[in-house]
Amino acid sequence: MRITESDLTLAAALADAAGAAIRPYWRTEQGLEMKGDASPVTLADRAAEAAMRALIERTFPDDAIIGEEYGVREGTSGRAWVLDPIDGTRAFISGRPIFGTLIALVVEGWPMLGVLDQPIIGERWVGTTGKPTLFNGKPASTRRCADLGEALLATTSPALFTDDQLHAFEHLDAKVRSTVLGGDCYNYGCVASGWLDVVVEAELKLHDFAALVPIVEGAGGRMCDWAGDPLTADSIGEVVAAGDPARIEEILEALACRGGH
Incomplete structure (x- = not known):
């Protein structure tokens, strides 16, 4: 299976939807709770994942969904959208814009499409297997490290x-x-x-x-x-x-x- 333009379009829409759900909670009342594993969760985490799941279910109803907050919805396509609405919740609740929304498309167990979106400072990385990674629409490149x-x-x-x-x-x-x-x-x-x-x-x-x-x-x-x-x-x-x-x-x-x- 390959990543299609429809997949990329949905991935971008998911990041946009998550960002729209997260920003109203930035540096304001967040409804902080601690989960059973002692990790924090906020209203923003839940709102962002719910928004993304609704889009996936409408666009690709046969795909599985694996989300940090709302668990697994089984699929039949061999594809799974893997969601972390706020990776770095501790940074989010402390007002530090170094968290991100993570969106992956995993095909037969292999990560093939990934989005890392920082919705506060407006930075987005998009990676697709076999293609150059884009940072805000332009090619990104790692640096060499000789030592x-x-x-x-x-x-x-x-x-x-x-x-x-x-x-x-x-x-x-x-x-x-x-x-x-x-x-x-x-x-x-x-x-x-x-x-x-x-x-x-x-x-x-x-x-x-x-x-x-x-x-x-x-x-x-x-x-x-x-x-x-x-x-x-x-x-x-x-x-x-x-x-x-x-x-x-x-x-x-x-x-x-x-x-x-």
Whole structure:
């Protein structure tokens, strides 16, 4: 299966609808609640996902929907729209515009279309398998990194790693020039546009990473798990994004140094 113009048109409409639902809640009353896993959710999260789901159900009723807030609607087409209405809710509730809406089209388990939309500052990355990634309609490109020691590394929070994963991350952290914390999905857009070199995270769910794979790879980078395998619907959530694919082996070698090894 290939991505069609109709798919791209819907993806853009989904991002527009989510943004329209989110903006009225920006830096105002958000109805904050804590979910069972201790992660935050707001009225904006729910309104944005509901708006996107309604559009998908109307446009492609045979497609599955996998959303962070409202779960799974089964489909019969082999295609699934994977939605994270606000990736980076903690940034959203603290008034920091480094969250994003993530929209992916996953075909037979493989992420093939991804949108990362930042609705407050008006930035949008669109990636499609086999095509160049676009940032606000213009081609985006990762940057080369000839030496891992010159790399700028990012992760959302070391607190999200298990002890073994943290040990591995610290081993990588010692090899790079500098590390920035926070950013959630926005970091991957920064990799695609050549402002960051590496993102490493763990414990992610499909809705956290599916949209980001075609975005980073369409800009010239590479995404994989910590073992170097491609990211699919079956991946366990250990994620690496590298702007320069030539640095992947060094990154994976560092991450192989888990606690006790």
